[in-house]
Amino acid sequence: MSLTDLGIHLTDAERCFTNIATGGDPLENGFGGVQAILRAVTAGNPAAFPELADALATVMQQVTPIIAEAAAKWITRELTQMGMAAATALVTTPSDHPFRYDQHCYASLLSCDLAATLVRREIAQRGDPLAKMITAARAWSEYDHTEHRLQ
DSSP states (O other), rough: OHHHHHHHHHHHHHHHHHHTTOOOOOHHHHHHHHHHHHHHHSOOOOGGGGHHHHHHHHHHHHHHHHHHHHHHTSSSSHHHHHHHHHHHHHHHHHOTTTTTHHHHHHHHHHHHHHHEEEHHHHHHHHHOOHHHHHHHHHHHHSSOOOOTOOO
């Protein structure tokens, strides 16, 4: 990975979080933003772009409550806030910080939770047809299909 990759990932993260601040989908953009941060810290040290890292941290702090509210049906607000704080720290703290691994773990956990939330939301928006079909099939299979004398 190169500094160019790092800059691209940080810029992608800033774009995603700025989209939330301007009314974009907090779940999709939150997931995309956290993913971009995880790619960025794999590519290098965000300290190489201090102005971009500071701007990113500012917008992340601004949109954290929006993401927490949008995800609250599926993820506790505290876990969302912890994951966003960890993701922000990945961008703003030195790469040799003693809690760096933990920050990465919490940001990764939030990424996974947001991905699952997107899937759950999609299933709910479709009315959960698979679960309805399975429930109906089970109910039908438990029905006594034998004929009785009075039928």
